[in-house]
Amino acid sequence: MSAxxxxxxxxxxxxxxxGIMRWLTATNHKDIGTMYLVFALVMFFxxxxxxxxxxxxxxxxxLQFVNPQFFNSxxxxxxLLMVFGFMMPAFAGFANWMIPxxxxxxxxxxxRMNNMSFWLLVAGGVLLSSTLFMEGGAPAAGWxxxxxxxxxxxxxxxxxxxxxxxxxxxxxxxxxxxxxTIFNMRAPGMGLMKMPMFVxxxxxxxxxxxxxxxxxxxxxxxxLTDRFFETSFFDAAGGGDPxxxxxxxxxxxxxxVYILILPTFGLASTIIPVFARKPLFGYxxxxxxxxxxxxxxxxxxxxxxxxxxxxxxGNLFFMYSTMLVAVPTGVKVFNWIATMWKGAMTxxxxxxxxxxxxxxxxIGGFTGVMMAIAPLDAQYHDxxxxxxxxxxxxxxxxxxxxxxxxxxxxxxxxxxxxxEKLAKxxxxxxxxxxxxxxFPQHFLGLAGMPRRIPDYAVQFADFNMISSxxxxxxxxxxxxxxxxxxxxxxxxxxATGEVWEGAKKHGLEWTLPSPAPxxxxxxxPKIK
Amino acid sequence: MKKTKQxxxxxxxxxxxxxxxxxxxxxxxxxxxxxxxxxxxxxxxLILWICVAIGVLVFGVMFYSIYYHRKSAGHQAEQxxxxxxxxxxxxxxPTIILVVMAIPATKTMMQMDDVSEPxxxxxxxxxxxxxxxxxxxxxxxxxxSLDAESNQARQLGSGVEAADVDxxxxxxxxxxxxxxxxxxRFLLTASDVIHSWWVPEFGWKKDNVPGFIxxxxxxxxxxxxxxxxxxxxxxxxxxxxxIVVIAKEQAEYEQWLEEKKAQALAxxxxxxxxxxxxxxxxxxxxxxxxxxxxCHMADGQGVPGTFPALxxxxxxxxxxxxxxxxVLNGRGMMPSFGAMLNASDLAAVISFTRNGLSNxxxxxxxxxxxxxxxxxxxxxxxxxxx
Numbered sequence: 001m002s003a004x005x006x007x008x009x010x011x012x013x014x015x016x017x018x019g020i021m022r023w024l025t026a027t028n029h030k031d032i033g034t035m036y037l038v039f040a041l042v043m044f045f046x047x048x049x050x051x052x053x054x055x056x057x058x059x060x061x062x063l064q065f066v067n068p069q070f071f072n073s074x075x076x077x078x079x080l081l082m083v084f085g086f087m088m089p090a091f092a093g094f095a096n097w098m099i100p101x102x103x104x105x106x107x108x109x110x111x112r113m114n115n116m117s118f119w120l121l122v123a124g125g126v127l128l129s130s131t132l133f134m135e136g137g138a139p140a141a142g143w144x145x146x147x148x149x150x151x152x153x154x155x156x157x158x159x160x161x162x163x164x165x166x167x168x169x170x171x172x173x174x175x176x177x178x179x180x181t182i183f184n185m186r187a188p189g190m191g192l193m194k195m196p197m198f199v200x201x202x203x204x205x206x207x208x209x210x211x212x213x214x215x216x217x218x219x220x221x222x223x224l225t226d227r228f229f230e231t232s233f234f235d236a237a238g239g240g241d242p243x244x245x246x247x248x249x250x251x252x253x254x255x256x257v258y259i260l261i262l263p264t265f266g267l268a269s270t271i272i273p274v275f276a277r278k279p280l281f282g283y284x285x286x287x288x289x290x291x292x293x294x295x296x297x298x299x300x301x302x303x304x305x306x307x308x309x310x311x312x313x314g315n316l317f318f319m320y321s322t323m324l325v326a327v328p329t330g331v332k333v334f335n336w337i338a339t340m341w342k343g344a345m346t347x348x349x350x351x352x353x354x355x356x357x358x359x360x361x362x363i364g365g366f367t368g369v370m371m372a373i374a375p376l377d378a379q380y381h382d383x384x385x386x387x388x389x390x391x392x393x394x395x396x397x398x399x400x401x402x403x404x405x406x407x408x409x410x411x412x413x414x415x416x417x418x419x420e421k422l423a424k425x426x427x428x429x430x431x432x433x434x435x436x437x438x439f440p441q442h443f444l445g446l447a448g449m450p451r452r453i454p455d456y457a458v459q460f461a462d463f464n465m466i467s468s469x470x471x472x473x474x475x476x477x478x479x480x481x482x483x484x485x486x487x488x489x490x491x492x493x494x495a496t497g498e499v500w501e502g503a504k505k506h507g508l509e510w511t512l513p514s515p516a517p518x519x520x521x522x523x524x525p526k527i528k
Numbered sequence: 529m530k531k532t533k534q535x536x537x538x539x540x541x542x543x544x545x546x547x548x549x550x551x552x553x554x555x556x557x558x559x560x561x562x563x564x565x566x567x568x569x570x571x572x573x574l575i576l577w578i579c580v581a582i583g584v585l586v587f588g589v590m591f592y593s594i595y596y597h598r599k600s601a602g603h604q605a606e607q608x609x610x611x612x613x614x615x616x617x618x619x620x621x622p623t624i625i626l627v628v629m630a631i632p633a634t635k636t637m638m639q640m641d642d643v644s645e646p647x648x649x650x651x652x653x654x655x656x657x658x659x660x661x662x663x664x665x666x667x668x669x670x671x672x673s674l675d676a677e678s679n680q681a682r683q684l685g686s687g688v689e690a691a692d693v694d695x696x697x698x699x700x701x702x703x704x705x706x707x708x709x710x711x712x713r714f715l716l717t718a719s720d721v722i723h724s725w726w727v728p729e730f731g732w733k734k735d736n737v738p739g740f741i742x743x744x745x746x747x748x749x750x751x752x753x754x755x756x757x758x759x760x761x762x763x764x765x766x767x768x769x770x771i772v773v774i775a776k777e778q779a780e781y782e783q784w785l786e787e788k789k790a791q792a793l794a795x796x797x798x799x800x801x802x803x804x805x806x807x808x809x810x811x812x813x814x815x816x817x818x819x820x821x822x823c824h825m826a827d828g829q830g831v832p833g834t835f836p837a838l839x840x841x842x843x844x845x846x847x848x849x850x851x852x853x854x855v856l857n858g859r860g861m862m863p864s865f866g867a868m869l870n871a872s873d874l875a876a877v878i879s880f881t882r883n884g885l886s887n888x889x890x891x892x893x894x895x896x897x898x899x900x901x902x903x904x905x906x907x908x909x910x911x912x913x914x
Contacts, residue, residue: 061690061697063682069764069834135833142761148738149721149763152861154833236739242722243737276597277605285615307724307759308735309716309742312641316634323626327619334618337586340593344605347598355594359587366579373629375636376572378732379557382724382759447554448728450759453767455682457698458691459554 015518024119027111028518029096032118034413036093037406039122041485043085044399046129048475050078055437055471058464063455071454072140077132079143083260084167085125087394090402091263092121092174095202098409099178101509101516102196104187104525109180117173124166131156131163142452144253145220147234147245151227158228161220168213175209178202187508189527193287196507197280200287201266204294208255208262211298216252219245243308250301258297261393262290264361264401265332268354271408272336274506275351276343282335289328289335296325306377315374322372326365333362348500349423353404356396356431364392367442382452385445391438396431403430403481410485411499415515416492418484426484429477436470558728561750561775565731567636575629582625640732643745646713650704654716654723654736654758655863657765657822661704664715668788671868673818674768675699682768683826698755701818703772707781708748716742720863721763727756727771735760748775765822799871799895805879808892812880815873819865820881828885835861839885848893851878856901866905871898 016022016031026032053074057065066074096114100107108114131138136154139145150157182195182203195203222245225231232238234245273280280286303322306315336358345351367389371377380386403426410418440463445451449460456464495514503510508527512520559569597603651662658673674682678697681688690696706712716725718736726733733756734744748754756771776784803811817826823835830837838844843851855878856866865874872895879892 062686062688063684067684067764068767069831072761072764072766137833140764146722146761149761152721152763236737242739277599278607279609281609282611282615283609307733308737309740312637315637315641319633319637320630323630326626327622330622331615331619333586335615337590337593338611338614339609340590340597342593342603342606342608343597344599344603345594345597346600355590358590362583362586366583369579369626369629370572370575373571373575373633375568375633375640375732376575378640378734379568379572379728381733382726382761443555446557448558448756450726450757450767452761453757455690455697455767458696461691 025115026118027107027115029100029108029111029114030413030516030518032108032114033093033095033097035118036089036096036121039118039125040086040090040093040402041482043081043089043125045478045482047078047081047086048478050074050081052471052475054078055468057454058456059468060465061456061458061461066454068454069137069140072142072452073132073138075452076139076142077128080128080139081125082394083143083256084164084171085128087260087398087402088171089121091202091205091260092117092171092178094198094263094267094402094405094409095174095178097413098509099181099199099202100185101512101520102199102507103182103185103190104508104521104527105181105185106519106522107185108177109184110177113173114177117170117177120166120170120173124163124170127159127166128163131159134159144246144249145223146249147223147226147242150223158224161224164220165217168217171209172213175206175213179206179210182206187521187524187527193284194527196266197269197283197286197290198263198266201262201269201290204290205259205262208259208294208297212252212255212259215248216256219248219252222248243305246305246308247302250304251298253304254301255294255297257390257393258293260398262293264357264398265290267401267405267408268336268357269332270507271350271354271404272339274408274500274503275348275354276340276345277502278339278343280335281338281341282331285331286335289331292328293325296321296328300325303372303374303377306374307381319372319374323369325372326369329365333358333365346501348407348420349418349427350404350408352424352427352431353400353407356427357400357404360396360400360431360434361393364389364397367392380445382450383445384441384449384451387451388438388441388445391441395438396434400430400434406481406485408500409509410488411495412509412512412514412516414489414492415495416488417495417499418488418492422480422484426477426480429480430474433470433473433477437467437474438470440464440467440470560729560731561748561752561754562730562746563749564636564640564746565729567639568731571632571636574632578625578629640744643713643743645711646745647710648707649713649715650706651715651717652725652736654718654720654725654762654769655868656720656763657758657769659700659704659725659769659771660719660868661702663785666785666789668785668792670702670788672700672702672704672772674770675701676818679768695755697768698757698770698772700770700772703753703774705774705776705781705784706746706748707778708751708775710778711745711747713743713745716744719867720861722760723758723762723769724760725756725771726759727754727773729754729756730773733759748773751775751777768822795870795872799875799899802896803872803875803894805883805892808876808879809883811872812876812878813884815869815877816880816884819869820877823862828881828887838881839887841887844881844885844887845889848878848882848891851881852893852898852901856898856905864905866902871895871902874898874902 057071134156138156139153139160141150182199222233226233232240234240234242269280269286300318300322302318371380407423444460444463449456497513498504498510508525557569557572559566649664651664653660658671660671662669677693678699681690681693716734716736718738723736724733725736730746734742752775754773758766758769824830824838828839858864875893875895875898882889
């Protein structure tokens with residue numbers, strides 16, 4: 001353990017700068033990773049507060065707190081901030097912190113660009129949030145920004161579009177950096193097929209990001225010119241087509257959801273073997289399944305558009321291709337269960353969140369298969385059924401894995417053990433409340449409640465009330481998460497280098513001391 | 529507190545399987561009243577049960593493992609990590625299940641898509657925030673918006689309990705009326721932004737896209753009242769544009785058609801007489817609340833940054849011609865009300881805005897003045913700038 005880390009001792013002048021300059025001019029992957037994670041955590045609470053405004057208004061029928069326009073701004077901003085401000089930066093944070101340590105690299109391949117991509121993210125996030133205070137309010141046409149409705153946005157439209165550009169540039173830079181790091185910085189002996197699954201999934205995610213973020217940037221730029229420069233890309237009166245936007249958006253948007261879920265899969269594949277004390281089952285098929293899902297993500301986009309009036313051949317093609325996604329995804333779930341099978345499992349917080357992820361994500365997967373059936377989607381589309389579906393795959397899916405990974409690596413980052421008992425309380429509160437929050441939404445959708453409405457008919461009242469109760473419980477449970485993170489940073493039981501029993505066998509990061517020194521693997525480790 | 533108790537009582541009933549007795553607690557998709565909606569329901573249940581069966585099996589294995597392969601239960605970890613046969617098996621079996629699902633799905637899809645040989649064709653146009661119905665075969669034509677009672681109760685801080693309003697948010701002033709057991713083809717489009725026409729009992733929804741025409745069909749098997757809503761986010765009042773369809777026997781349907789035609793004639797002739805100013809303002813106030821208040825607000829104060837105020841507005845207090853032109857033709861986000869309202873209603877509402885909403889211009893406009901302007905609007909126009 002010490003053999004690989006002592007090399008940096010002579011480089012004390014390369015330690016962190018003092019004060020604010022350490023962060024503004026950071027090029028160290030750990031500092032930048034920390035900033036990404038802190039930013040994501042802040043946005044998690046900002047976006048969460050918006051969700052609570054939504055659930056408060058929907059607690060009872062009738063309008064109690066906000067007007068419909070502001071309600072629509074809340075749903076729109078909640079989604080945009082959660083996707084671009086919380087989940088993507090959280091995964092970028094894990095990648096920055098962990099990928100160099102997992103592949104035995106001293107840092108990211110492009111450390112200065114790394115700094116720039118983080119600070120562009122902050123600029124984009126702040127600009128997007130500032131639209132809340134502009135005349136006419138924040139964008140309120142949904143996170144998909146469909147024209148012609150989005151063109152009715154007030155003063156905030158160009159700011160929202162420019163913030164999307166900034167966020168896009170930031171993600172592309174991060175993706176290029178991660179891909180370059182994985183291809184060029186691996187320690188000798190770390191072949192591609194020896195990489196941890198988290199690194200693999202991020203490699204694929206990096207390519208997805210590079211492929212689709214420019215498409216999104218193009219789509220919103222066309223919105224900008226339609227609004228301000230008299231083009232008619234999406235206006236039938238000028239020869240355009242509003243549905244064209246939807247095709248372009250979802251060509252970005254569907255890979256985008258896999259950008260959120262593939263690193264999640266990687267985290268599950270990293271955590272389960274450690275706590276089952278067994279190697280990952282079917283490593284090769286995991287890699288191939290990831291590649292398969294990434295490929296399919298490019299040919300399923302119009303399943304978001306089964307009701308726009310595509311020809312039947314189109315509907316059938318996208319129905320079949322979407323159903324196919326279930327096969328590689330199924331392989332992953334089966335492999336995780338096979339990894340658990342005949343292991344010697346323990347259930348610390350990271351494993352608890354991961355087990356909940358496997359079950360609840362799969363429930364989201366099942367409703368995904370149901371919605372893939374085009375004639376059924378004619379009923380499910382744009383109802384609370386889809387709201388339940390994508391929150392199941394994103395909240396107890398991606399968000400639970402972000403929490404699992406935080407507990408998993410927090411001792412490595414801080415050198416302290418977190419309070420396991422409190423973390424278990426956080427887990428149980430979260431897993432119960434998230435189901436109280438989202439499960440009744442399946443019933444609401446099937447019974448006929450459309451999504452994105454601030455008020456509803458009285459037959460939907462009871463399930464909405466239950467859902468809101470779950471929402472507030474889930475929201476406030478996350479304060480425990482915040483408390484645990486802060487107290488663990490400030491102190492606590494000293495963590496060993498390995499942290500988790502037998503973890504050394506599962507990843508290079510566990511061969512380093514905790515907290516990980518400022519510079520690691522300055523000399524590459526030996527990989528067996 | 530009482531509400532909370534109610535919820536728990538009902539949850540308990542639902543667990544006992546008694547929930548279905550209470551129509552208020554719909555847990556599942558309605559079977560609906562068309563053959564397609566029944567096919568959709570059956571397919572939905574089939575796929576649901578397949579998913580439940582797979583879930584029970586997969587999670588069963590997982591929880592068995594979680595219980596028996598615990599370290600605390602003294603289980604020793606084995607170190608296997610590959611098995612080509614089983615991996616092949618769990619790739620092939622799901623593929624077969626998917627093919628089994630795809631076959632009935634394709635059949636239903638093709639039936640849904642077959643709009644050929646309709647008995648009646650109705651054009652449905654989505655507007656912010658109302659529906660326009662155009663019976664292409666019989667010339668009957670009207671708008672359908674949220675009913676006045678719901679509209680009043682839905683306002684922020686209205687003080688009206690939603691539960692006290694019949695069919696809160698699911699009721700309209702003019703419902704769509706259809707004959708039963710006839711193949712009705714809908715042509716769907718929109719005038720401003722995308723909307724989506726959805727009645728769950730019919731088993732489908734379809735988007736209304738401005739500038740394009742989609743089609744869909746329905747053949748209702750049972751007379752009754754069926755309610756639905758706009759399903760595509762279409763702006764601030766997206767939640768307030770319900771759909772009500774009344775399916776009637778053929779004879780009653782024909783009687784309704786005749787009534788509608790007579791009503792249209794009466795409305796048209798009302799434009800040919802002189803109206804007193806008081807009459808115009810009284811009528812205009814009604815028209816204003818139904819058509820204008822959702823943006824310009826009931827008191828004419830508008831919403832700063834989005835919808836201009838009419839109280840004290842330079843257009844409303846300025847020359848009459850200017851206001852008439854904007855109301856008839858629209859401007860920016862404001863739709864062309866010349867396409868929506870008749871001459872009497874337009875004259876009334878313009879007169880009202882000039883003398884109500886704390887404006888005191890004093891003049892008014894007669895339906896007879898508006899009528900030729902409306903007629904000119906339907907003529908193809910050369911000059912775009914008017």
